[in-house]
Amino acid sequence: MPDDSYDITERNRVKRMGKRAHYDRAAIHPILDAALLCHIAYVADGQPYCTPTAFWREEETLFWHGSSASRMLRAQSGGIPVCLTVTHMDGLVMARSGFNHSINYRSVMAFGTARIIDDPAEKRAAMDAFVERFFPGRNALLREPTSQEVKATAILAMEIEQASAKIRATGPGDDEADFALPVWGGVVPLHTVVGPLQDCPRLPAGVRPGPDLAPYRPGDVLDDVFTATHGRAYGHE
Amino acid sequence: MPDDSYDITERNRVKRMGKRAHYDRAAIHPILDAALLCHIAYVADGQPYCTPTAFWREEETLFWHGSSASRMLRAQSGGIPVCLTVTHMDGLVMARSGFNHSINYRSVMAFGTARIIDDPAEKRAAMDAFVERFFPGRNALLREPTSQEVKATAILAMEIEQASAKIRATGPGDDEADFALPVWGGVVPLHTVVGPLQDCPRLPAGVRPGPDLAPYRPGDVLDDVFTATHGRAYGHE
Numbered sequence: 068m069p070d071d072s073y074d075i076t077e078r079n080r081v082k083r084m085g086k087r088a089h090y091d092r093a094a095i096h097p098i099l100d101a102a103l104l105c106h107i108a109y110v111a112d113g114q115p116y117c118t119p120t121a122f123w124r125e126e127e128t129l130f131w132h133g134s135s136a137s138r139m140l141r142a143q144s145g146g147i148p149v150c151l152t153v154t155h156m157d158g159l160v161m162a163r164s165g166f167n168h169s170i171n172y173r174s175v176m177a178f179g180t181a182r183i184i185d186d187p188a189e190k191r192a193a194m195d196a197f198v199e200r201f202f203p204g205r206n207a208l209l210r211e212p213t214s215q216e217v218k219a220t221a222i223l224a225m226e227i228e229q230a231s232a233k234i235r236a237t238g239p240g241d242d243e244a245d246f247a248l249p250v251w252g253g254v255v256p257l258h259t260v261v262g263p264l265q266d267c268p269r270l271p272a273g274v275r276p277g278p279d280l281a282p283y284r285p286g287d288v289l290d291d292v293f294t295a296t297h298g299r300a301y302g303h304e
Numbered sequence: 305m306p307d308d309s310y311d312i313t314e315r316n317r318v319k320r321m322g323k324r325a326h327y328d329r330a331a332i333h334p335i336l337d338a339a340l341l342c343h344i345a346y347v348a349d350g351q352p353y354c355t356p357t358a359f360w361r362e363e364e365t366l367f368w369h370g371s372s373a374s375r376m377l378r379a380q381s382g383g384i385p386v387c388l389t390v391t392h393m394d395g396l397v398m399a400r401s402g403f404n405h406s407i408n409y410r411s412v413m414a415f416g417t418a419r420i421i422d423d424p425a426e427k428r429a430a431m432d433a434f435v436e437r438f439f440p441g442r443n444a445l446l447r448e449p450t451s452q453e454v455k456a457t458a459i460l461a462m463e464i465e466q467a468s469a470k471i472r473a474t475g476p477g478d479d480e481a482d483f484a485l486p487v488w489g490g491v492v493p494l495h496t497v498v499g500p501l502q503d504c505p506r507l508p509a510g511v512r513p514g515p516d517l518a519p520y521r522p523g524d525v526l527d528d529v530f531t532a533t534h535g536r537a538y539g540h541e
């Protein structure tokens with residue numbers, strides 16, 4: 068069992084709005100596990116790139132999806148420093164002054180050194196974990212990957228060396244005198260939700276979504292779905 | 305009127321899934337204008353950082369919010385290369401093989417050199433534009449910013465030097481033989497929606513949301529709201 072908090076170094080110390088900062092795994096892991104999409108910053112030829120991709124967490128390792136052809140992979144295969152960021156935007160915070168407007172959010176910046184998973188067995192296990200983490204039980208329903216597909220898939224991984232979270236989850240923090248002004252203040256809440264499942268036009272007659280899709284019910288909040296499927300896949304429901 | 309497409313260089317050429325790539329402003333600008341949240345990659349002391357923040361577009365300039373205290377600003381005030389990325393995740397694409405699973409998305413990577421807006425009048429105009437772009441008409445309702453607030457706000461800007469978009473918006477692309485398999489394939493659609501407005505607990509009696517909040521109706525798709533408010537603020541409705 069690792070220590071409860073990540074070490075605070077110059078790299079992950081939150082410089083702005085320190086009161087919103089968290090370094091404990093109990094704050095950081097749930098923000099990661101409520102997401103599928105991350106953005107990864109890395110440097111290639113001196114130029115920073117910010118690439119969106121799908122990722123998941125297994126203990127202290129973050130895995131993400133690439134391709135043998137991608138610029139990201141070519142840059143990262145040597146083991147280079149990356150920053151993987153996840154952001155949930157939860158609301159627009161409307162204050163009585165422009166200055167005090169804000170956003171409610173949960174975000175994590177995780178720092179480490181990316182490596183490419185080369186070993187075919189390890190890669191195959193990661194590919195299965197990728198499907199299973201979001202759609203528990205789905206692998207058993209799919210056809211097996213071919214060796215060509217395993218070869219053409221790139222999975223990258225990094226151990227979390229440092230990380231920090233920032234969370235804002237409250238109403239407007241107006242100046243005291245401003246609360247009395249006759250302009251609306253409050254929060255515009257935002258949620259990402261699941262829509263009604265859309266059948267592939269080539270679906271054979273009678274094929275319905277299986278139990279692997281059961282967590283994705285129309286109107287469900289996506290964060291909650293991903294949190295639940297992570298719990299199911301990794302046994303911490 | 306600038307040329308219709310951004311130049312394609314080594315920096316912005318899409319290496320993977322080139323068929324999903326777009327370089328024309330008609331594809332790129334609407335993806336930017338449907339968003340408030342971006343992720344910015346930049347390098348400080350050799351370490352890449354990926355920072356989420358609020359941004360907006362005005363013609364060929366992207367503006368975003370920082371703080372005098374932020375690491376990002378200190379790193380960028382000298383005018384350094386950044387990559388600003390926006391991603392809308394529109395659906396989970398469920399195929400009959402693990403390999404063909406995908407995501408429907410619209411994303412833009414924009415490249416340029418960040419500069420900090422130092423001139424107080426220019427900064428004040430940008431602060432007003434920031435509020436007005438998302439909440440047309442709101443500035444007129446707010447109290448004026450103090451000179452201290454203007455001083456404490458950091459706005460960064462960059463001209464778009466190159467950009468590219470990637471869009472995937474279709475059903476599963478399974479191998480021909482796999483369409484017949486008895487496992488569900490299709491799309492799990494995702495939308496970020498507006499929730500019911502939450503009053504500040506200290507709202508004076510009788511104060512209601514003004515016309516600036518009218519575009520934010522419960523159940524509205526956030527992308528559409530941001531697209532509409534951008535059109536209203538910049539006159540291309």
